[in-house]
Amino acid sequence: MLIRLTIALLRRLLSVIGLLWAIVTLSFILIHLAPGDPIQSLVGENGGASPEFIARMRAEYGLDQPIFVQYWHYLAKLCVGDLGYSIRFQTPVWDLFAERLPATLLLLASSIVVFSLLGTVAGVYSAVNEGSFGDIALRIFVVLAFSLPVFWLAQLLIYALAVKASVFPVMGMRSLFIRGGEWTKAVDVAWHLVLPATALGAWHMAVTQRFVRTSLLQVLREDYIRTARAKGLASQQVLYRHALRNALLPVVTITGISFGTMLTGATLTEMVFNWPGLGRLILDAVLGRDRPLLIGLLLISSVLTIVVDALTGIVQNMLDPRTRVGGTG
Amino acid sequence: MEMKRRTLLSYLAALPAAAEVLSFGSAAFAAEEGGNLVVGLRTSEPRHLNPAVTTVGGVQLIGANIYSALTRFDMNGTPVPDLAQSWDISTDGLVYTFHLAPGIKWHDGKPFTSADVKFSFEKVLLPLHPVGKVNFSAIDTIETPDDNTVVFKLKYAYAPFIQLLEVRHATILPKHIYDGTDIMQNPANTAPIGTGPFKLAEWSKGNFLRLEKNADYFKKDRPHLDELVFVIIPDTNTMVAAMEAEQIDFAPLGVSFDLVETLKTRLGPKGWVIGTASYLFRGTGSVLFNLDDPTLCKLEVRQAIAHLIRKDEILSTVRKNVGKIADNPISWYVPNDQTGVSYKPDAAKANALLDAAGLPKKADGMRFALSIVVSTGWAEYEPIANLMRDWFREAGIDLQIQKMDEAAAIDKMFTARDFQLGLCNPSFGPDPAIMAKGFTAAMVGQGAYTNGMGYKNATVDALFDQGVKQVDPAERYATYQKIVQAVMTDLPVVPLYEDDFAYAYRKAFTGLPPGGTHRDSYENVEKA
Numbered sequence: 001m002l003i004r005l006t007i008a009l010l011r012r013l014l015s016v017i018g019l020l021w022a023i024v025t026l027s028f029i030l031i032h033l034a035p036g037d038p039i040q041s042l043v044g045e046n047g048g049a050s051p052e053f054i055a056r057m058r059a060e061y062g063l064d065q066p067i068f069v070q071y072w073h074y075l076a077k078l079c080v081g082d083l084g085y086s087i088r089f090q091t092p093v094w095d096l097f098a099e100r101l102p103a104t105l106l107l108l109a110s111s112i113v114v115f116s117l118l119g120t121v122a123g124v125y126s127a128v129n130e131g132s133f134g135d136i137a138l139r140i141f142v143v144l145a146f147s148l149p150v151f152w153l154a155q156l157l158i159y160a161l162a163v164k165a166s167v168f169p170v171m172g173m174r175s176l177f178i179r180g181g182e183w184t185k186a187v188d189v190a191w192h193l194v195l196p197a198t199a200l201g202a203w204h205m206a207v208t209q210r211f212v213r214t215s216l217l218q219v220l221r222e223d224y225i226r227t228a229r230a231k232g233l234a235s236q237q238v239l240y241r242h243a244l245r246n247a248l249l250p251v252v253t254i255t256g257i258s259f260g261t262m263l264t265g266a267t268l269t270e271m272v273f274n275w276p277g278l279g280r281l282i283l284d285a286v287l288g289r290d291r292p293l294l295i296g297l298l299l300i301s302s303v304l305t306i307v308v309d310a311l312t313g314i315v316q317n318m319l320d321p322r323t324r325v326g327g328t329g
Numbered sequence: 330m331e332m333k334r335r336t337l338l339s340y341l342a343a344l345p346a347a348a349e350v351l352s353f354g355s356a357a358f359a360a361e362e363g364g365n366l367v368v369g370l371r372t373s374e375p376r377h378l379n380p381a382v383t384t385v386g387g388v389q390l391i392g393a394n395i396y397s398a399l400t401r402f403d404m405n406g407t408p409v410p411d412l413a414q415s416w417d418i419s420t421d422g423l424v425y426t427f428h429l430a431p432g433i434k435w436h437d438g439k440p441f442t443s444a445d446v447k448f449s450f451e452k453v454l455l456p457l458h459p460v461g462k463v464n465f466s467a468i469d470t471i472e473t474p475d476d477n478t479v480v481f482k483l484k485y486a487y488a489p490f491i492q493l494l495e496v497r498h499a500t501i502l503p504k505h506i507y508d509g510t511d512i513m514q515n516p517a518n519t520a521p522i523g524t525g526p527f528k529l530a531e532w533s534k535g536n537f538l539r540l541e542k543n544a545d546y547f548k549k550d551r552p553h554l555d556e557l558v559f560v561i562i563p564d565t566n567t568m569v570a571a572m573e574a575e576q577i578d579f580a581p582l583g584v585s586f587d588l589v590e591t592l593k594t595r596l597g598p599k600g601w602v603i604g605t606a607s608y609l610f611r612g613t614g615s616v617l618f619n620l621d622d623p624t625l626c627k628l629e630v631r632q633a634i635a636h637l638i639r640k641d642e643i644l645s646t647v648r649k650n651v652g653k654i655a656d657n658p659i660s661w662y663v664p665n666d667q668t669g670v671s672y673k674p675d676a677a678k679a680n681a682l683l684d685a686a687g688l689p690k691k692a693d694g695m696r697f698a699l700s701i702v703v704s705t706g707w708a709e710y711e712p713i714a715n716l717m718r719d720w721f722r723e724a725g726i727d728l729q730i731q732k733m734d735e736a737a738a739i740d741k742m743f744t745a746r747d748f749q750l751g752l753c754n755p756s757f758g759p760d761p762a763i764m765a766k767g768f769t770a771a772m773v774g775q776g777a778y779t780n781g782m783g784y785k786n787a788t789v790d791a792l793f794d795q796g797v798k799q800v801d802p803a804e805r806y807a808t809y810q811k812i813v814q815a816v817m818t819d820l821p822v823v824p825l826y827e828d829d830f831a832y833a834y835r836k837a838f839t840g841l842p843p844g845g846t847h848r849d850s851y852e853n854v855e856k857a
Contacts, residue, residue, distance in 0.1 A: 035733065035740045035745070036737040037739075037740045037744055053459055054775075086376075089376040090377070090513065099534050099535075100535060155566060159570065162574055163573045166574065170571045170574045170576050171560075171562065171567050171576065172536055172537070173533075174536070176367060176539070176560075177365060272564060272566070274536075274562055274564070274567050276533065281535070284373050287373070287734060287736060288373070
């Protein structure tokens with residue numbers, strides 16, 4: 001049992017390392033092949049920098065070396081956890097990442113938690129009230145939420161609720177001239193979070209609603225549910241004590257799967273709402289051909305996705321004995 | 330014999346005005362002290378706030394409020410006192426003596442002296458500013474006879490010198506903070522200590538920068554505002570929404586020319602002023618030719634292309650009449666009617682020229698194909714290229730459009746020089762001598778906005794050498810007029826339009842600088 005578990009873990013670890021190496025290598029090659037020069041971006045937008053200045057900057061960042069030498073140096077540093085120096089910001093990539101990650105995590109986490117809950121509640125409502133007006137309305141919402149691109153929905157929310165109704169702020173993570181204690185500031189951040197989290201979470205809510213509804217309808221037709229009802233248990237008891245636990249398993253799965261998509265969506269959402277997270281940093285890295293920063297961000301995003309995938313597996317194991325290694329299938 | 334400042338200014342005033350005087354704001358308001366101004370900047374997040382080591386517009390714009398230079402520009406592009414309260418120039422143009430204003434302090438309370446000026450030029454601007462070596466190579470020695478006097482001795486007369494001493498090109502840094510350190514890595518680059526009207530109070534990375542009033546500013550009763558906030562907003566739609574929701578008060582780099590009419594309708598009734606104006610360092614939208622291309626190296630082909638382009642149509646349909654037609658790369662200095670060569674739209678003449686070049690039409694009516702590099706970072710380039718494609722077809726030229734982002738387009742045109750035609754917007758100012766970076770043989774393929782065309786003309790090179798050293802305004806003008814005539818005869822570029830800028834600000838403020846690429850502090854801004 002223990003040996004089988006160890007082998008399974010080692011196999012997983014090796015596949016993760018291989019995947020990360022492939023991401024780094026492919027990114028390195030693609031960025032190198034893309035036209036554009038990080039040093040030209042660095043010296044400014046008006047150009048005219050002296051050849052000596054450009055040559056010195058190129059040497060400083062090792063860009064005068066052959067591509068294989070640059071790649072080898074990068075890999076060697078990566079092995080000791082050094083993601084290198086951002087060319088554009090002239091700061092360690094780790095520092096930039098640490099600076100911007102909290103804002104992205106706040107946006108992602110709040111969006112996932114709130115809209116997973118809302119999607120679940122909506123899914124349960126739809127399943128229990130199958131065919132009702134509420135169910136049909138929710139299903140129409142799901143189709144819309146699936147179809148609307150995140151950046152378009154974001155613009156729509158800004159126009160309706162920030163510009164026209166003036167209920168929420170258009171952009172940013174906090175008010176510019178806010179005075180007050182920590183509680184006031186926390187409320188202010190939450191107020192700024194509503195629109196971007198909604199734009200990002202609408203798709204996830206739709207997916208969750210759809211899965212919960214389908215799953216719950218399936219469970220409610222199972223024999224053991226019929227048996228529970230035959231025993232005279234109240235509908236509420238049947239639903240919450242027997243059906244829901246099994247029906248909610250897909251929520252864990254879909255949240256794990258959604259993470260990668262939402263990470264991409266967060267980039268677009270952050271652009272539209274001027275949210276100070278990793279999204280805008282990625283755009284700056286692409287436009288500035290900042291290879292260390294871009295590869296570092298891709299790598300970190302990949303690791304985050306892998307970690308979330310692993311956590312999803314663990315939670316699934318805890319909730320469903322059938323998914324455990326050596327468990328009953 | 331010395332020429333006094335007044336004399337200097339009078340001859341500078343003889344130059345054609347490089348910017349319209351913009352009376353931003355209305356005199357109808359009674360201004361009040363204090364208040365906040367929120368400025369939306371459509372740029373990337375600055376990596377630091379040291380304008381002495383970069384040419385990035387956002388850093389210059391923010392830095393102009395934190396730092397000072399020996400001079401500033403007034404709205405007409407004339408140098409006026411800043412750290413230097415007056416200056417003298419020797420009649421041979423070789424010695425510049427600056428008299429510094431007394432009692433100036435750095436933000437940390439230390440006194441500002443002539444040693445800071447000498448240090449900034451010798452240790453920062455010359456070796457580290459991207460164009461420092463180009464701008465200040467004429468400097469021979471810098472002397473500091475006392476704390477309030479700086480004397481620049483030049484190797485040769487260098488007319489643009491006085492125009493290059495403002496904050497965009499010659500920010501003065503504190504010697505006591507930077508001396509003996511790695512300038513590029515000094516923590517003060519992100520926590521600046523300047524002599525300017527505002528101090529950095531908070532930098533919320535990726536979010537905003539908050540500056541607060543410098544109570545010890547050396548100009549009495551300035552600045553008027555208590556706080557100045559710069560919000561970095563790269564997305565145009567977000568910028569417009571923030572304007573409409575009144576989350577920002579001023580967008581100096583934030584309004585695209587094609588939005589002007591829409592914004593007038595949407596924001597005009599809400600107390601916004603939307604307009605367009607010329608600015609000091611305006612660019613010239615241009616078509617570049619790669620002269621190493623076997624087809625484009627023929628002058629008749631370039632002339633034919635010039636005759637196929639309808640600049641008035643570009644200005645009216647694409648640019649929405651924001652800007653002016655340009656017939657040479659420095660039309661702000663040498664007016665269009667003085668260019669000496671013009672290429673009027675004439676498809677018949679273009680066809681005749683192409684026939685004469687030995688490029689006849691084939692059975693399908695086409696002669697040859699060309700490609701044009703178009704940066705997606707500029708709203709007007711693709712529509713201009715589409716118009717050109719239609720016009721070129723009339724003469725049997727199949728124009729293929731190559732779209733790419735700004736970094737790739739710059740690399741293709743100016744570094745790799747792997748292109749046939751290209752659209753770009755070079756800025757040759759504040760002195761006509763700056764045009765040399767785009768048209769001399771030494772600057773071929775030297776990076777962004779240098780000589781990407783591969784243009785080489787020994788006579789033009791000699792004229793550039795001559796013009797940069799001339800002190801007499803009339804003589805200089807005659808030299809640059811000859812340069813323009815030679816260049817437009819050789820035709821390595823087709824200038825299209827002067828790139829005026831669009832601005833937007835709330836009526837509640839007065840005294841705003843015009844924006845565009847005009848870098849100036851907001852020390853005169855008042856809230857009504």
